Amino acid sequence: MSSSTSLYQRRRNATPEEIEAIPWIHLLQPHERERAVAAILVTEACAGEYVSAIGKPASYWFGLIDGLLKMSADHADGSSMTFTGVPPGGWFGEGTCIKRETYRYNIQALRKSVIAGVPLETFQWLLDHSLGFNRFIMNQLNERLGQFIAAREIDRMSNPDVRVARSLSALFNPVLYPAVGSVLRITQQELAYLVGLSRQRVNEALATLEAHGAIQVEYGGLRVMDLHELREGHFISARRQPTQTA
DNA sequence: TCATTAAATTGTT
DNA sequence: AACAATTTAATGA
Secondary structure, three states, X not given: OOOOOOHHHHOEEOOHHHHHOOHHHHHOOHHHHHHHHHHOEEEEEOOOOEEEOOOOEOOEEEEEEEOOEEEEEEOOOOOEEEEEEEOOOOEEOHHHHHHOOEOOOEEEEOOOEEEEEEEHHHHHHHHHHOHHHHHHHHHXXXXXXXXXXXXXXXXXXXXHHHHHHHHHHHHOOOOOOOOOOOEEOOOHHHHHHHHOOOHHHHHHHHHHHHHOOOXXXXXXXXXXXXXXXXXXXXXXXXXXXXXXXX
C-alpha cells in the first residue's frame, strides 16, 4: 500500500458534479460559494491509505465524495479503536479546524476513495462570514454528538446482531451522510472491519436483520427498509438453524 | 450487443 | 481459514 507520491501531491480541482453533490454548498450565498468552490481540492486515496494522522496540525476540513473511510485511534500498544465509519457525503474534522488543533483521529480509506478538502483558511473564513455555513456546522456537531453517545452504548453491547444493526443505522444517518440515501455501498468485509467482528458473523447478522425486514442484502451493498428498526430493534434469538444431519 | 473470462463478493462449513 | 457459488466488471469479436 506504499505509494511514492503523497496524497497532497495528487490533488486536483473539483468537477462541477462533485461541487453540486456537496450538501453545504447550497446553503451559501453566491459570493461565499464562489470563494469556497475556488478553494476546494479533491484527491484520491487508495485502500489502506491514511487521509489524516493523529498529531498533524489541522490543514483541511475533509469531506468524502465517494468511497468509504474509517475513523480510528491507534494506541501505542498496537491495538486500535474504531470510532466510526464515514460513508459518502460525510464531512469531518470541523472540531479540530475550529480550534486550530492537531488531528485527534486517524482517517484511513477502507477502499479507493475520492476525498474533498477545504483549506483551513477558507474554512475559517466561511465560519466568520456565512450564516448558512454556521448552521450546517452547528447542526452537524449536534448530530455527531448523538452518534458518539450511541456509539458508547454499542461498545458495551454483547449481541453481535444488535451491534451490526446500530452501526449500520449510524451510517445511514440522513443528516450526516445525505449522499448515502437508502442504499449503502459497503461489502460485508468492510462492515466487519468497522464493527470489529468476523465477516462470517457479520454475514449471519445481516441475514437476521433481513429476516426482521430491517434491511435488504444486495451484492456489494445494503438497502434500508426500516431505519427505526435498525436503531431500536433487539433482534433477539432469531438465529439461523444449523443444517440437519440425517 | 453479446459471449467469454477474470475478479470481487457472498454463502457456507 | 478455506472453499464453492454467485454477481459484477472487463475484454474483445
